[in-house]
Amino acid sequence: MILGGYAGYDLATEKTRAVSTLIDNTARSSGVGADRAAAVIQKQVAHGIVRVMFTAGIYLALFAAALAIAGGLVTLVAGRKDRAPDAGPAGRNVEPGHPWGPERLARPPEPGAE
Numbered sequence: 001m002i003l004g005g006y007a008g009y010d011l012a013t014e015k016t017r018a019v020s021t022l023i024d025n026t027a028r029s030s031g032v033g034a035d036r037a038a039a040v041i042q043k044q045v046a047h048g049i050v051r052v053m054f055t056a057g058i059y060l061a062l063f064a065a066a067l068a069i070a071g072g073l074v075t076l077v078a079g080r081k082d083r084a085p086d087a088g089p090a091g092r093n094v095e096p097g098h099p100w101g102p103e104r105l106a107r108p109p110e111p112g113a114e
């Protein structure tokens with residue numbers, strides 16, 4: 001789940017960070033002011049001259065996170081169906097009269113009953 005959150009965050013913010021870094025590096029290396037470099041690069045991004053593309057790894061991470069969530073949900077649902085409604089600790093069915101039986105858990109023991 002953490003992997004999916006990280007991958008989603010990267011997809012949402014990486015283009016902005018990459019363009020910002022390009023603007024800073026261009027302004028520093030060319031001696032042009034940051035405002036001028038930003039205007040030129042933003043125009044190039046708008047026209048598709050400068051493009052930011054993601055590699056398959058980020059999409060693979062999103063797919064893995066989605067698969068993990070789906071697997072967790074399936075396991076959770078399957079686990080609930082396998083368990084009996086009167087199951088005791090560790091999923092074991094207990095008979096009436098057993099120390100962990102339903103009648104024992106439903107009300108506190110009467111004084112002197114033990």
